Amino acid sequence: MGTTNKALEKKINKKISKSVTSDFQIGDNFCIDIKELDSIFTALKEKSFDLIGPTVKEQTIAFDQIESVKDLPEGYTDEQSPGIYRVKKTDSKTLFNFTTGSNSLKKYLYPPHHTLWTASRNKGNFTVKENIPNLKPLAIIGLRACDLKAMFVQDRVLTQGEYKDSYYQLRRNSLFIVAVNCSRSVSTCFCTSMGSGPSVTNDFDLALTELITNTTHKFRLEVGSDKGLDVVKNLKFKAATNKELNDAKEVIKKTTNSITRQLDLHHLDVILKGSHDHKIWDEIGKECLNCGNCTMACPTCFCHTLEDTTDLTGSTAQRTRRWDSCFTIEFSYLHGGSVRTSSGARYRHWMTHKLATWIEQFDMSGCVGCGRCITWCPVGIDITEVAQTLRQTVLDEAHAVAWEEI
Amino acid sequence: METTIEHNCEQVVNNNHTMTPTIYRVEKNRRDTHDTFTLHLSPEDQPLETVYEPGQFNMLYAFGVGEVPISISGDTTEWPKLVHTIRAVGSVTNALQSLATGDSIGVRGPYGKPWPVEATKGKDIILVAGGIGLAPLRPAIYQILHNRESYGKVILLYGSRRPLDILFRKELEKWRSRLDMFVDVTVDSSDRNWNGNVGVVPRLIDTANFDPIDTAAFVCGPEVMMRFTAMALNKRGVSSDNIYVSLERNMKCGVGLCGHCQMSNQFICKDGPVYTYSQVRETVLIREI
Ligand SMILES: Cc1cc2nc3c(=O)[nH]c(=O)nc-3n(C[C@H](O)[C@H](O)[C@H](O)COP(=O)(O)OP(=O)(O)OC[C@H]3O[C@@H](n4cnc5c(N)ncnc54)[C@H](O)[C@@H]3O)c2cc1C
Ligand code: SF4
Ligand code: FES
Numbered sequence: 001m002g003t004t005n006k007a008l009e010k011k012i013n014k015k016i017s018k019s020v021t022s023d024f025q026i027g028d029n030f031c032i033d034i035k036e037l038d039s040i041f042t043a044l045k046e047k048s049f050d051l052i053g054p055t056v057k058e059q060t061i062a063f064d065q066i067e068s069v070k071d072l073p074e075g076y077t078d079e080q081s082p083g084i085y086r087v088k089k090t091d092s093k094t095l096f097n098f099t100t101g102s103n104s105l106k107k108y109l110y111p112p113h114h115t116l117w118t119a120s121r122n123k124g125n126f127t128v129k130e131n132i133p134n135l136k137p138l139a140i141i142g143l144r145a146c147d148l149k150a151m152f153v154q155d156r157v158l159t160q161g162e163y164k165d166s167y168y169q170l171r172r173n174s175l176f177i178v179a180v181n182c183s184r185s186v187s188t189c190f191c192t193s194m195g196s197g198p199s200v201t202n203d204f205d206l207a208l209t210e211l212i213t214n215t216t217h218k219f220r221l222e223v224g225s226d227k228g229l230d231v232v233k234n235l236k237f238k239a240a241t242n243k244e245l246n247d248a249k250e251v252i253k254k255t256t257n258s259i260t261r262q263l264d265l266h267h268l269d270v271i272l273k274g275s276h277d278h279k280i281w282d283e284i285g286k287e288c289l290n291c292g293n294c295t296m297a298c299p300t301c302f303c304h305t306l307e308d309t310t311d312l313t314g315s316t317a318q319r320t321r322r323w324d325s326c327f328t329i330e331f332s333y334l335h336g337g338s339v340r341t342s343s344g345a346r347y348r349h350w351m352t353h354k355l356a357t358w359i360e361q362f363d364m365s366g367c368v369g370c371g372r373c374i375t376w377c378p379v380g381i382d383i384t385e386v387a388q389t390l391r392q393t394v395l396d397e398a399h400a401v402a403w404e405e406i
Numbered sequence: 407m408e409t410t411i412e413h414n415c416e417q418v419v420n421n422n423h424t425m426t427p428t429i430y431r432v433e434k435n436r437r438d439t440h441d442t443f444t445l446h447l448s449p450e451d452q453p454l455e456t457v458y459e460p461g462q463f464n465m466l467y468a469f470g471v472g473e474v475p476i477s478i479s480g481d482t483t484e485w486p487k488l489v490h491t492i493r494a495v496g497s498v499t500n501a502l503q504s505l506a507t508g509d510s511i512g513v514r515g516p517y518g519k520p521w522p523v524e525a526t527k528g529k530d531i532i533l534v535a536g537g538i539g540l541a542p543l544r545p546a547i548y549q550i551l552h553n554r555e556s557y558g559k560v561i562l563l564y565g566s567r568r569p570l571d572i573l574f575r576k577e578l579e580k581w582r583s584r585l586d587m588f589v590d591v592t593v594d595s596s597d598r599n600w601n602g603n604v605g606v607v608p609r610l611i612d613t614a615n616f617d618p619i620d621t622a623a624f625v626c627g628p629e630v631m632m633r634f635t636a637m638a639l640n641k642r643g644v645s646s647d648n649i650y651v652s653l654e655r656n657m658k659c660g661v662g663l664c665g666h667c668q669m670s671n672q673f674i675c676k677d678g679p680v681y682t683y684s685q686v687r688e689t690v691l692i693r694e695i
Contacts, residue, residue: 116425119469124509126469130426162676163424163661273670276692303665306425306658310470317470319425324664331666333656335495339669345694349668357671 024229030221030237031211031244034095037219038069040178040206043231044139049176052108053141054101059087061101063108066141069095080186080371083380093217096142096180096210099189100370104147104299108138109171110154112323116306119317126317133167137174143204145197146189146370148179150299152203156362157302176227179204183251185259188371190384192256193263196368199252200224206232209248220248263369263384264391269356275390276348284386285344287379292325294373294381295350300366303331326350351383424661427467427512428454430488432505438573442538443503444479444491447511453486454513459520460545461652461680465660466490467512468501475657475675477542478516482549488513491541491573517660519680521546521650526622529648530558532614534635536565536607536627540573542652543626547581554586559616561588565607565631569593569600588615607631608638618643625683626652629690636683646684653679653686669695 032040041051045067053066056073066072078098079086085102119128143151155172158165182198191197200207205228209220220240223229240248295301305324310317324331327346332339340346358366367383374382430447437443445466454464458478467473480489494503505511523546531550535543550557562581566572572591582589590610592603603610608631621644625635632651639649655667655674662676670689672678689695 119512121469124506126429126510126512128427128429128512158663161662163663165663276695302663304658305664305666306473308467308470308472314470319473321425324658324666326665326668331656334654339655340694342694349695352670353668357668360671361673 024223024233026223026225026229028223028229029240029245030223030232031240032219032221032237034069034217036235036237037095037208039235040221040231041066041068041141043235044176047231048137049139050136051139051141054096054098056087060085061087061098062103063101063105063140072096072142073098077184078186080188080375081380082188082374082382083377085375092212094183094210094212096208097184099182099184099186100144100146100372102297102372102376104297104370104372105140105143105151106154106299106301108140109151109168109175110158110165110302111167114167114321116319116321119319121315121317135170135174137176138171139176139178141178142180142208143177143200144180144182144370145200146191146194146368147299148177148200148203149191149194149196149368150370153300153362153364153366153368154302156364157300176231177204177206177224179207179224181207181209181248181252182255183210185255186371186375187261188374189259189369190261190263190371191369192259193261193265193384194365194367194369198255198259204228209251211244211247211251218244220244261371261384263367263387265355265365268387268391269359271390271394272352272356272387275393276352278390278393280386280389280393281344281348282342283344284347284381285342288327288343288347288381289378290327290329290343290346291378292327293376293378295325295327296323297372297376298354299370299372300354300368301325326353347381351386354383355387424514425659427465427473427514428452430511430513432507432509432511433487434507435503435505438491439571441495442491442493442573444489445502445505445511446480447488447490447513449486450510454488454515456516457485458482458488458516460523460549461521461542462516462518463542463660463679464488464490464513464515464517465657466492466498466502467514468498468505469510469512471501472498473512473514473658474498474502475517475660477652479541479544480548482545483552491538491544493538514660517675519676519678521624521652521680522622523549527553527556528558528620530561530616530621532561532563532611532616532621532623532639532644534563534607534611534623534625534627534639536631536635537567537571538573539627539631539652540564543624544574544577546624551587558620559588560586561590561614561616563590563592563607563610563614565592565594565610565627567594569597590614606634608634611635611638611642621648623649625649629653632683633690636687646687647682649683650680651683651686653681653690 051066054061055064072095075090075092115131117130119126158168179200204224207222211218303324307320354366429450434446463475463477465473466476476490479491494500596604625632658664658666660675662673667674
């Protein structure tokens, strides 16, 4: 095996020294052009980061490995509504004029397939060897506020409980984040309701706001951490002017105002937990295909299964961790049958977890308002609409009771 | 043979080895009934890191086939040896059944919250088991009998489907002959050689002799059996806070990370499997929760 993870981490930490000696500090704002943006990418690569950024892939915008700004989806924009996703190429020179793509950071920090160990057998006996992957540190480019919040949620679930996910922790420790403030929204976005967007406020190393006019193309660059400072300190960027800072603020304000979808959180957890008998679950159960798309696309869903397999000779075996979905009937299987046999009960379980029981478990919501579950549901089931229906029922019932009491 | 588990604790930031089994050897695989067997295991090299308690479970791995949650059924003072009693019902449990003396088995654990054997000292103890549910209760029985003077009355009520399904029959007979313990057994349907009770186990509660105000009940069996048992105990005046049940759900990780065992806001693998009945009474009644 090549470099061990520990050695790698050390290497990164040395390169990104914690004590930065320059006049720059966290919270500083610069204004850079595309070339200068590319110089950040180069600096990151020199520090041995693999760059992951938005790319156009199979008619969607998805995170993948990139090398330079040339690989970013120039001029691309997206349209999303329940069950519908489309990318569109425009003549514009924008690099980040779209929203969340089909995948999220989850794929990198918490991979869909991961071999945990292999075992080899000699007659009735066997030995087990842990799989220690040789990981290169990642720099994620163009991470949006909702996905950043989702990472924060996964941090809580996977690294701050009684038991921790070490693969995630390792990836996370060496992650460099270049976030981007959204300059547009789509109809499925509801980050404003969840307090997670559209602008990034913390947990990033660098953050960009794209500023484009007919004649200029610039980015406001905000430094969010020592790591971020270390990357830009030698790059001699110009400080952002007041006008540029204001322009960036305007971009965010415009985006915030464009978001119309809402999820009313007031007592929503109580409403959900009290609605397990609601007829809506049966109705959704009839529509839902149990495809699990919503759970795969969700940046916070963490359920997985463990698969044991052997090679053809039966002498070596493997355990693989694989993303799983609570929408499958096997998920809750016990000898004699599954606990959640109906499709409606499985949707109820998922939604109640996201918006109610998650809060009891982790002191935060399991939903960040990215809207992916709405967009990527082939039949367009809309979590915000379901929540509103449940709320309306409670209101109607309360209303009826109030009338009876008069 | 040497184990070559590489924990690599230095390289991996934290306890990744919670996902890697520790190798144990089968000392003995004893047949209990037509479908149930008991594995006696000892560590091949390093034992599990944590001392286990009655009511906890391990994830047992049969090479190449899979891993399943199985309660500890032996005397916990015999650590680091392990005893597990298993009913062969499917692929993994069948593979475990075919293990012979000397074979390796993978073990992860111990996981879950135990029976509150220490915290209930001074009380009358009533243990109610149905079917294979006697296995997870046996370590509690051992521990209570080791400290017999610390408890009031000790009652064990056990129900099985038919006489031939009765688990730990010899041990039940031994306990039954003790003067400091009351043991009663019932079967759902009898055969010619059966002299005992016929009927479901909650019925035995109506006539058992204990002080309802100062009793702790440990109940383990199928979920419906536990519900009816708790109702019968409630009727006798035992508060739901003093009734402990052990819940069962699909479990893949055992450590609260895979989501499979979730019931409402509980990860039963780490928050349970042992709960007071008052904690779960309402939840278990919800359809398909
Ligand atoms: C906390 C706990 C303690 C248990 N203690 C014991 C015990 O001491 N003795 C004993 O005989 N059994 C016990 N069980 C039940 C035992 O885990 C199942 O019988 C076993 O998982 C069946 O696996 P299988 O592959 O043989 O069956 P299959 O029917 O082939 O099962 C396929 C898969 O479904 C899941 N599964 C099926 N049934 C169950 C079940 N009842 N509980 C959990 N997962 C299941 C498993 O993931 C299994 O790999 C316990 C279960 C739990 C949750
Ligand atoms: S809600 Fe939609 S995306 Fe989720 S499982 Fe059902 S059909 Fe698939
Ligand atoms: S078994 Fe994985 S969360 Fe409980």
